[in-house]
Amino acid sequence: MKRCFFTVLICFLLSPITTWADSIVISVENREFYPFFFLEKKNAPRGILLDMVKDGLTPIGIEPKFKPLPLKRGLRMVERGSVDAIIAPRIKNENFLLPDDAFEKDVSMQRILQIDSVVVTYKSDYEFLGVLNTLPTPIRITLGDPIESLFKQQGLSIDDAASGSHNIKKLMRDKKGCVITTSLKAMTWLDDPKIKENIDVSTEPVVSRSYFLIFSKKSGLGQDKIKLVWDEIAKNRDDYIYPIKLFTAY
Amino acid sequence: MKPKLWLVVLVMCMWTPLNAKTLEEWAKTFEPSALSYEERVKELQWFKDVSKTLSKKLDGKTIRSAAEHIKTHFYERDVLSEAFFDITGIRVKHNIIGEGPVVKEIMTQLRTGRVIEHIYVNDADLIGTHLRYQGVVNLSEYMKGEGKKYTNPYLDLDDWLNLEFGQDYSGNQLQLPDQQFSNLYWFRYDWFTDPKNKKDFKDRYGYELGVPINWAAYEDIAEFFTGRKQTNPDGSIVTAYGHLDYLKPSPSLGWRFTDAWLSIAGVGDKGLPNGIPVDEWGIRIENKVPVGSMVERGGAMNSPAAVYALSKFMEWLKFAPPEAKDLEWHTAGPRGAKGDVAQRIFQYITWLSTDAFHEAGSPVVGKDGFPVWRVAPTPHGRYWDEGMKVGYQDAGSWTIPKSVRDSYRAAAWLWAQFASSKTVSLKKFLVGGTPVRKSTINHPYIDKNIKKWAGLIEFYRSPAEKKWTDSGPNVPDYALSVTWVANLENALKEFHNGASIPELAQKTMDKMARDQDDMMATLKLKKFSPMLNPIKSKDYWLKQPGSPKPKRAPEKPETIAYDQLIKQWQ
Numbered sequence: 170m171k172r173c174f175f176t177v178l179i180c181f182l183l184s185p186i187t188t189w190a191d192s193i194v195i196s197v198e199n200r201e202f203y204p205f206f207f208l209e210k211k212n213a214p215r216g217i218l219l220d221m222v223k224d225g226l227t228p229i230g231i232e233p234k235f236k237p238l239p240l241k242r243g244l245r246m247v248e249r250g251s252v253d254a255i256i257a258p259r260i261k262n263e264n265f266l267l268p269d270d271a272f273e274k275d276v277s278m279q280r281i282l283q284i285d286s287v288v289v290t291y292k293s294d295y296e297f298l299g300v301l302n303t304l305p306t307p308i309r310i311t312l313g314d315p316i317e318s319l320f321k322q323q324g325l326s327i328d329d330a331a332s333g334s335h336n337i338k339k340l341m342r343d344k345k346g347c348v349i350t351t352s353l354k355a356m357t358w359l360d361d362p363k364i365k366e367n368i369d370v371s372t373e374p375v376v377s378r379s380y381f382l383i384f385s386k387k388s389g390l391g392q393d394k395i396k397l398v399w400d401e402i403a404k405n406r407d408d409y410i411y412p413i414k415l416f417t418a419y
Numbered sequence: 420m421k422p423k424l425w426l427v428v429l430v431m432c433m434w435t436p437l438n439a440k441t442l443e444e445w446a447k448t449f450e451p452s453a454l455s456y457e458e459r460v461k462e463l464q465w466f467k468d469v470s471k472t473l474s475k476k477l478d479g480k481t482i483r484s485a486a487e488h489i490k491t492h493f494y495e496r497d498v499l500s501e502a503f504f505d506i507t508g509i510r511v512k513h514n515i516i517g518e519g520p521v522v523k524e525i526m527t528q529l530r531t532g533r534v535i536e537h538i539y540v541n542d543a544d545l546i547g548t549h550l551r552y553q554g555v556v557n558l559s560e561y562m563k564g565e566g567k568k569y570t571n572p573y574l575d576l577d578d579w580l581n582l583e584f585g586q587d588y589s590g591n592q593l594q595l596p597d598q599q600f601s602n603l604y605w606f607r608y609d610w611f612t613d614p615k616n617k618k619d620f621k622d623r624y625g626y627e628l629g630v631p632i633n634w635a636a637y638e639d640i641a642e643f644f645t646g647r648k649q650t651n652p653d654g655s656i657v658t659a660y661g662h663l664d665y666l667k668p669s670p671s672l673g674w675r676f677t678d679a680w681l682s683i684a685g686v687g688d689k690g691l692p693n694g695i696p697v698d699e700w701g702i703r704i705e706n707k708v709p710v711g712s713m714v715e716r717g718g719a720m721n722s723p724a725a726v727y728a729l730s731k732f733m734e735w736l737k738f739a740p741p742e743a744k745d746l747e748w749h750t751a752g753p754r755g756a757k758g759d760v761a762q763r764i765f766q767y768i769t770w771l772s773t774d775a776f777h778e779a780g781s782p783v784v785g786k787d788g789f790p791v792w793r794v795a796p797t798p799h800g801r802y803w804d805e806g807m808k809v810g811y812q813d814a815g816s817w818t819i820p821k822s823v824r825d826s827y828r829a830a831a832w833l834w835a836q837f838a839s840s841k842t843v844s845l846k847k848f849l850v851g852g853t854p855v856r857k858s859t860i861n862h863p864y865i866d867k868n869i870k871k872w873a874g875l876i877e878f879y880r881s882p883a884e885k886k887w888t889d890s891g892p893n894v895p896d897y898a899l900s901v902t903w904v905a906n907l908e909n910a911l912k913e914f915h916n917g918a919s920i921p922e923l924a925q926k927t928m929d930k931m932a933r934d935q936d937d938m939m940a941t942l943k944l945k946k947f948s949p950m951l952n953p954i955k956s957k958d959y960w961l962k963q964p965g966s967p968k969p970k971r972a973p974e975k976p977e978t979i980a981y982d983q984l985i986k987q988w989q
Contacts, residue, residue: 285533296825298480352532352822359821360945372534372827409523409901410938416530417943 192232193253193390195222195382196243200313201332203354204419205284205380206256208237218256220415221281222382225402229394239313250387256281258315258378266384266392268399279399280379282406286316287355288371289348291340297347297371301325304375307346309336316349316376341367349375353419442467445502449846453858459842462573466837467506469569473829474508481510482830485525486540486815487518488749489769491598491851495838499847503837509830518542519670522897525818529554532822538831540597541818543584544678544890548897549594549818550587551944556819556828558592569829571836578841578856580879583692584889585816588707588947594816597839598853601812601887602678603878604630604798605755605766607783608981609791610649610659619643629978631798634684634731636976637764641738644761651782652791657759662738664765665746666911673904674748675732675765677890679811684728685802686719688965692888694807697966701725701932704893709939709949713932714960714967716952720932721925722967724802729924731800733914744915755792758782764798768875772852777871793981794874796883801974812887814855854879874985881988895949896942902934 197214201207206216214235226233236243236252246252248264259271268279276283288297290305297304301320307328308320320327328346330336336348337358355370382402384395405411440448446459454462486492496513504510514536516524525539529552549555562570576582576592585594610616611628620628624639631637641661649659666672677700681687687698697703701712701720712718719725736743746754752770755763758781775781776790785791797810817835819828837843844856845864852872854860860879869876878884890897910927914920939949961969 282531283533287532296476298476298478298826352534356532356822370822370824372537372822372824374534377533407523409898412527412530413896413898413938414941417941 191230192234193226193388194234194236196238196246196252196255197235198240198243198257198313199237200239201311202314202351203333205282205351205353212237217415217419218281218380220418221402221405222256224405224411225382225398228401229397231390231394231398240315247383247385250385252385253388253390254382254384256380257383258380260383264386266386266388266395267381271379271381275377275379277379277381279403280381280406281402283377283379285352285374285377286349287352287374289337289340289350289355289358290369290371291344291346292367292369295369297373297375299373301375305345305347309339309346309348311336311350314349319376337364337368439505440502442506445506446842448498448502449842451849451862451864452843452845453841453856453862458573462571462840462842463506465571465573466503466833470507470509470830470833473569473826473833476826477509477830479510480827481512482538482827482834483512483514483536484538484540484831484834485514485516485521485536486597487521488515489598489815489851489853490772491769491847491853492540492815494847494850499838499843500834502843503834507833507837509833511834517670518674522670525820526898528820528822534820534822534827537819537823537827538835539818539820540815541594542889543594543596543814543816544894545818545897546585546587546594547890547892547894550892551895551946551948553945554821555593556821556823558595558819558832560591561828561832562592566829566832569832571840573841574836575841578858580855580857580860580884581812581814584814585818588892594814594818595835595839596814596816596855597835598847598851599812599814599855600767600769600853601878601884602765602767602797602810603794603875603887604762604764604796605771605792605794606630606762607649607760607791608793608873609652609785610644610761611981616647624976626976627978627980629980630795630984631762632796632977632979633798633803633974634764634800635974636978637762637798638731638735639976640762640978641735645738649759649761651758652785653758653780653782655758655782657782660738660740660760661762662735663751663754663760663763664732664736664739664743665748665751666736666743667745667747667750668904668908668911669747670900670904671748672907673900676729676903676907677900678813679808679888679890680732680765681720681725681728682808683797683803683810684724684731684800685804685807685968686722686724686728686966687807689804689806691806691808691886693891693893694966698808699890699894700899700935701967702893702895702935703952703966707892707947709893709895709947710952712935712939713929713954714957715954716936717955717960717963717967718932718936719967720935721928722961723970724800724966724968725928725932726921726924727801729910729928730920733911733920733924756781756783766794768794769851769853771873771875772850789870790873792873794878795981795984796878797887801971802968808888809883809886811889812884813889815853874981874988877985877988883988895939895944895947899935899938902931902938906931906934 205218209215214237243255247255270277301323306326309328312329333350333354358364442463500511500513524535528535617628644659644661647659687694697719701718702709703717712720714722753773753775756775845859848854848859
């Protein structure tokens with residue numbers, strides 16, 4: 170009887186039913202990119218992109234484990250297959266799996282979200298209309314933001330800080346230069362009575378990027394399942410109710 | 420000529436688009452107009468002068484606007500944006516997309532701050548959303564402050580038909596109407612005045628065939644015409660349908676109800692433009708704060724009146740053409756022009772400008788070249804009381820998200836004013852049939868051609884027009900409408916499977932009310948955010964005065980002769 174019980178138990182543990190508890194490791198940048206990703210107390214990663222990825226994986230029975238890392242390191246780990254996936258803008262690499270339209274369109278259908286970075290300046294007549302070398306310097310970005318290379322190419326002076334909050338404080342103190350941040354973060358400053366009267370936010374974004382769940386070709390998750398995940402994320406994103414609940418949480 | 424001068428001439432020729440018109444040429448194009456030629460030139464000159472620095476600053480950048488796919492907006496895209504560019508040098512890309520995508524885009528922009536479009540023609544039904552999200556430009560403030568320089572001195576806001584549709588509780592203009600569309604009763608005047616039809620109807624029902632005042636009469640007329648042989652002016656003989664509707668699963672199935680169907684049934688309270696404390700979508704409001712949709716919270720979404728509204732929608736499908744199940748609002752819109760429908764209780768006038776309703780040889784156009792159909796007031800349901808709104812109308816309205824700033828905001832505002840200016844409005848109405856200005860509907864040109872609109876102009880000139888209103892400020896977030904679509908789709912599936920109507924309607928409205936309240940409870944809005952009432956017994960609320968109202972006995976059918984009715988409007 171005992172032997173029979175153990176046989177059943179072993180069969181159960183080895184059976185496909187355990188797939189409901191499958192988990193994958195996803196790298197996410199360890200910098201502040203509020204509200205899309207950021208670190209809470211004890212370095213716990215949180216954010217809209219993480220919620221959307223989690224909600225895309227749950228119906229397929231996969232649990233994500235997010236690993237906050239600097240972008241470059243995260244990408245290397247995806248390349249090696251040390252993590253299954255990474256949340257990032259499109260990056261060409263033969264070891265990466267991205268949706269088919271990732272390099273064909275500026276706004277991919279299978280993105281997680283499209284995120285704009287805008288220019289926040291101290292109240293003045295200046296208006297950013299798409300010409301980078303007109304940006305007031307120093308250009309304040311959050312530490313580790315890959316957007317840095319865009320300004321470096323133009324030879325513009327950059328100042329980085331741990332968070333957007335540090336940057337806006339500096340802008341308010343120095344009354345010069347600009348802050349590059351997400352349109353959502355800029356909206357929160359425009360709601361802040363201490364800040365809103367003193368800043369301008371550009372209509373024109375500095376960059377607009379599709380963020381993806383990029384998989385490693387070495388991930389154990391099959392291509393069919395990966396496509397299902399991308400489809401599920403896109404379905405949620407284009408839903409009417411889902412975004413309300415999502416954005417209300419931040 | 421020196422070689423350098425040749426070069427300058429060559430560059431100038433390349434720079435100017437070959438088909439560009441001068442300001443004077445455009446002024447001539449917009450004929451007829453509420454303004455004289457000289458006045459038009461003056462107004463267009465203002466647009467030209469004010470845009471000089473702005474267009475230089477924008478340096479060829481394009482203003483993106485979005486609007487739904489109706490004739491009015493195609494005209495804006497194909498003619499007005501071209502005129503605007505020739506006159507101001509500012510290029511506009513007027514994206515024509517469905518109304519569903521328009522709402523989705525603007526809501527995404529409001530939630531994320533990401534600039535998808537610079538300006539939207541967004542239905543004023545969203546005014547409750549905008550005043551609570553605080554995400555769009557307050558045009559009243561803008562016109563007085565930062566945007567004063569860019570505000571047309573010839574704008575004449577008093578000339579607008581229903582400016583209040585785009586205003587918040589304090590009268591601030593958050594949206595500027597661009598095209599207005601009412602939802603009216605549509606019927607075949609020729610069939611209704613046919614002596615044999617009149618006699619047969621009276622013999623069968625005991626009262627005169629005429630424009631139905633209430634749903635009981637509408638139902639009798641629907642039954643009377645369904646299956647009856649009728650003749651059209653083009654000589655075709657058809658088996659008529661007494662009703663027309665649409666029920667294809669789509670966002671527009673939701674609008675079929677959210678566009679005041681419950682109010683028309685009499686679900687709400689008295690009060691104009693919307694009932695207080697209960698009206699649109701069965702929502703109860705206390706001090707501008709939504710407190711519930713369920714009867715158990717003082718709302719009326721699952722009240723006897725709401726159940727009656729859904730029941731009649733389903734019961735009347737037997738009088739409609741079978742393809743109703745495959746129709747959406749835009750495919751059902753022109754359907755009446757096929758010549759086999761006797762009446763329609765819920766006709767958006769937007770579609771009455773389509774050629775099918777007017778062209779020679781159409782089954783619904785007489786030998787004299789004028790329509791044999793008419794529009795009349797919307798019949799009301801059993802729970803309707805004097806003092807309540809009578810029907811639905813809304814205005815696609817220019818709306819600028821706050822994320823659009825500075826030069827883009829100024830250029831978008833100029834485009835909005837240009838596309839609804841006195842210079843162009845009458846011409847735009849003649850194309851799209853959706854008026855926005857009093858000077859349009861009162862113009863002598865319209866007087867001369869009034870028969871063409873078959874009652875619509877009389878409607879807009881009458882004080883009764885004020886009783887047709889939009890969803891108003893009490894709906895806290897237009898996204899609540901998704902709960903309607905999902906539940907109606909399920910209800911219709913059960914209906915097609917033979918479910919009993921009153922029970923199905925009660926079950927559906929109960930679930931819809933609960934879902935809407937659940938969703939309202941999650942909303943955290945900047946102003947007047949919902950705070951739901953505690954649950955009490957249905958009985959408690961049904962015994963209170965006003966809405967939610969207890970069950971009523973069937974009403975006596977009433978009709979009125981169209982010619983008598985039109986005199987009341989005049």
